Amino acid sequence: MEITNRHVLVTGASRGIGRAFAKICAEDKAHLHLVLRKKDAEVIKEFESLGAKSVNIWEADLSTREGVEHLLEQIKDVPVDILFNNAGVLTGGLIEDQPIDDVYKMLQVNVNALVHLTQGVLPGMLKRKRGKIINNSSVSAYMNFPCASTYAASKAAVMAFTNCIRLELKDTGVSTLLLITPGIKTRMFDEIETLYSKNFVIPSESMTPGKYAEVIREAVLHDLEVVEPSGLTGVGLKIAKLAKPLFEMEVMRRFKRS
Numbered sequence: 001m002e003i004t005n006r007h008v009l010v011t012g013a014s015r016g017i018g019r020a021f022a023k024i025c026a027e028d029k030a031h032l033h034l035v036l037r038k039k040d041a042e043v044i045k046e047f048e049s050l051g052a053k054s055v056n057i058w059e060a061d062l063s064t065r066e067g068v069e070h071l072l073e074q075i076k077d078v079p080v081d082i083l084f085n086n087a088g089v090l091t092g093g094l095i096e097d098q099p100i101d102d103v104y105k106m107l108q109v110n111v112n113a114l115v116h117l118t119q120g121v122l123p124g125m126l127k128r129k130r131g132k133i134i135n136n137s138s139v140s141a142y143m144n145f146p147c148a149s150t151y152a153a154s155k156a157a158v159m160a161f162t163n164c165i166r167l168e169l170k171d172t173g174v175s176t177l178l179l180i181t182p183g184i185k186t187r188m189f190d191e192i193e194t195l196y197s198k199n200f201v202i203p204s205e206s207m208t209p210g211k212y213a214e215v216i217r218e219a220v221l222h223d224l225e226v227v228e229p230s231g232l233t234g235v236g237l238k239i240a241k242l243a244k245p246l247f248e249m250e251v252m253r254r255f256k257r258s
Contacts, residue, residue, distance in 0.1 A: 001082065001132050001175070001220055003028040005053065009080045011035040011062060011117070012087030014043075016186035017136070020213035021084060026050035028217075033078055035060050035071060035087070062087050062113040063105050072120040080121045082220065084134040085114040085158075090188050091150045092195030094257070103150045110154035115161060122174065129173035132220060135162045136179045139233060143240045143247070146255045147196045166225060177219055180237070182229035184212050201254040205232050 008025045012018040013034035022032055026047040031054045034043065039057045047055045058074050061067035089106040091098055118133055125131025138155040140148050162178040169175060183189055183206035196202050219227045228237060240247040 001130075001223060003030050003082070003217065003220060005029065005031070006081035007031045007033060007079050008082040008084065009033040009035065009075065009078070009121070010084045010086055011060075011113075014040075016188065017181070017184055017209045017212055017216075018084065018086040020209035021086070021216055022047065023050055023210075024213050024217050025082075026052035026055075029053050030082075032056065033058060033075065033080070035062070037061060062109050063089075064108065065112070065116070068113050068116045068120075072117070075121075079124060079128065081125075081130060082132045082134065083117065083121050084136075085117060086134075086136045087113065088136060088188065090191050090195065092147050092192065094147060094199060095149045098150060106150060107154055110151075111157045111161075114158060118161075118165070125174045126172055131174040132177060133162075133165070133174070134177040134179065134216065134220070136181055137162065138181050139183075139229060139237055139240075141180065142237055145196075145200060145251055147200045175223060175225070177216075177224060178226045179216065179219075180226065180228045181212070182207065182231075182233040184209055199256055199258075203233070203236070 003025050008030045010018050010022050010033070013022050014036050022034055026032060027050050029051050032047055032052045033056045035058050036043070038059055044055045044057060058071055060071035062071070087109055089109045091102050091106045114135060135158050137158040140152040141155040141159040144152050159178060162176050166176040183203070185206045185208050189206055192202055215227060228234060236247070
């Protein structure tokens with residue numbers, strides 16, 4: 001799918017992968033629709049200066065059902081061509097230590113909001129016979145580390161949901177792109193150290209949001225269905241898929257309960 005002149009809706013657009021992808025879409029002269037917690041006039045100026053055909057900021061709190069419904073009401077007349085479900089929240093630590101309110105919030109943002117937004121914009125895409133839904137899963141969907149129980153569960157749900165609707169949407173003109181995202185040097189990546197390091201030695205390989213945004217752009221332009229990591233993370237992903245006992249042996253070498 002082309003990005004130029006398309007209406008691109010990005011959640012979690014204030015920083016990290018979402019902001020980097022929005023910049024690339026601006027440079028490709030897309031119409032940007034950025035979902036933020038609050039409006040920011042400077043953001044509009046920045047993306048317009050990069051070449052965006054138009055920039056709209058939509059205020060929304062995706063941590064509640066009401067927030068998602070409010071967003072869908074705001075964008076009901078927007079002909080969304082590309083939906084990038086990028087917003088995410090991290091949880092971590094031994095399962096008995098994770099605050100349950102944090103787990104509920106994470107599942108709402110990572111899973112429920114993603115499903116809700118997809119359901120909300122899909123009828124318009126189907127009517128226009130054009131659209132792409134990009135869902136941000138994670139290597140955690142396959143690489144099941146200790147201390148990542150609830151977060152990994154959310155990303156496995158995103159993977160399964162995307163795979164299911166990919167089949168449902170065959171021959172409709174609407175397609176999906178599943179991102180099996182590796183470590184990206186964002187604020188969330190920095191939070192992993194805080195949440196995991198007491199009990200688990202975290203793999204350190206990462207890439208910049210800008211570099212990953214370029215990968216996503218190429219996947220959109222070439223209509224890929226899945227993007228998986230390369231490098232050491234890619235090797236680890238293959239081991240987790242094809243040689244689970246070997247993967248778990250290495251994982252347990254890095255883990256301690258106390």
